[in-house]
Amino acid sequence: MTLATAHRHVEITEKGESFVSLTSSQAARLQELRFCRVSPTTTPDVWRITDVTRIGVVAIDDVRLFIRPKTELQSLIFMASYAGGQASVHDDSFAFDSENDVPAALAAALVHEVGVATRRGLLKGYVSVADTGTVIRGRWDIARQLKVRPGIPSPVELTYDDFTEDVIENQLLKAALRRLLRLEQLSPTLRGHVSTSLALFVDVSDLTYQRSVPVPAESRLNAHYRPALWLARWILEATSWAHALGTSSGSTFLLNAALVYEEFVGRCLRDVLEPEGFDVDLQVSDWRLDVDGKVHLRPDIVISRDGAIVAVADTKYKVWGATGASPPNADVYQALAYAITAGVSEAHLLYVSGDVEPQQYEIAATGTTVVAHTMELSGGPSELVFRLRDVAEDLLSHTNAIE
Structure with a gap:
């Protein structure tokens, strides 16, 4: 990929620290984006960047900051496209070696998945339509008739279901493809592939939404669309989040990799455990630690059986275990609060990398054990799913929930 000569290409790391030459104004605007910490150094106009929480690319004047992920x-x-039960996924379907930055890789992946999803044509479904006509079709909307044309029998206000390609699934894919074409860093070849895919949706209306990107309810009918839909969602969120903070929508793309990891782990655990009779709830938001309900808790993963909670876990998109040190105190306190609120004797922390056996930390004062697990994220898709199955077995074996 080549950049215009007027742009300065700078790479920073997702974790650790990077030193970047910026003006004071550029450093201040980067800090305002709230995805990293920008600190001055003893060298004039050289800034220390740490605590990076997004990956992708951000443009500030003539500077293009490429944030490389720590994950392959x-x-x-694969994690971004994982939609559950992808038994037919092959590792070679997710090889994007020619696209070495996050926006381009996601664009290539979406083009591939759109091609797979629409191989037999666009998805169709029934959509409720409000129309006006002289011939009765569907249901006569009497309330609307009286409101729009009181006392006038014709034309008639109608409501009916139309079997059409203009469904939310196609609207979502179209919106993501159009958003990709605004990214200046896509190569001409990849841009051409995106344009070709977009042409499939010429008769689909534009997607409208207020805040969060809508995700269609999963069903048997849209199962073949799910990987493409999840990729589309991440693309729209990565561009919408940046644009909402005042950046140029054509040059900034910031993806929350921690959230991608969190949702992948949760959905994969659900696919593994629900067939075994467990219920897996993700992002439970109605927990309170105190009696008055003022201290809110939001565990990432809650596993129950027959209505009783048997395990609670939180994902941590951070490396732990390589040095043999215990997890950060704040993580342990958080897990302890979950265990106490759930009334279980153990809570689990799911870290990335480290490649160590699960470690247990017994809290004598409460009789609670916090178990730290790690998951290596390198390798192909089949390896990732296999490792998650091992984590699921470890998690439940620690809770003594497997009979």
Whole structure:
């Protein structure tokens, strides 16, 4: 990929620290984006960048900051597209070696998945339509008739279901493809592939939404669309989040890799455990630690059986275990609060990398044990799912929930 000569290309790391030459104004605007910490150094106009929480690319004047993920792009793309039960996924379907930055890799992945999803044509479904006509079709909307044309029998206000390609699934894919064409860093070849895919949706209306990107309810009918839909969602969120903070929508793309990891782990655990009779709830938001309900808790993963909670876990998109040190105190306190609120004797922390056996930390004062697990994110999609199955077995074996 080549950039215009007027742009300065700078790479920073997702974790650790990077030193970048910026003006004071550029440093201040980067800090305002709230995805990293920008600190001055003893060298004039050289700034220390740490605590990076997004990956992708951000443009500030003539500077293009490329934030490289600590996770392999192949694994990241697979996690972003994972929609559950993808038994037919092959590792070679997620090889994007020619696209070495996050926006381009996601664009290539979406083009691939759109091609797979629409191989037999666009998805169709029934959509409720409000229309006006002289011939009765569907249901006569009497309330609307009286409101729009009181006392006038014709034309008639009608409501009916139309079997059409203009469904939310196609609207979502169209919106993501159009958003990709605004990204200046896509290569001409990849831009051409995106344009070709977009042409499939010429008769689909534009997607409208207020805040969060809508995700269609999963069903048997849209199962073949799910990987493409999840990729589309991440693309729209990565561009919408940046644009909402006042950046140029044509040059900034910031993806929350921690959230991608969190949702992948949760959905994969659900696919593994629900067939075994467990219920897996993700992002439970109605927990309170105190009696008055003022201290809110939001565990990532809650596993129950027959209505009783048997395990609670939180994902941590951070490396732990390589040095043999215990997890950060704040993580342990959080897990302890979950265990106490759930009334279980153990809570689990799911870290990335580290490649160590689960470690247990017994809290004598409460009789609670916090168990830290790690998951290596390198390798192909089949390896990632296999490792998650091991984590699921470890998690439940620690709770003594497997009979």
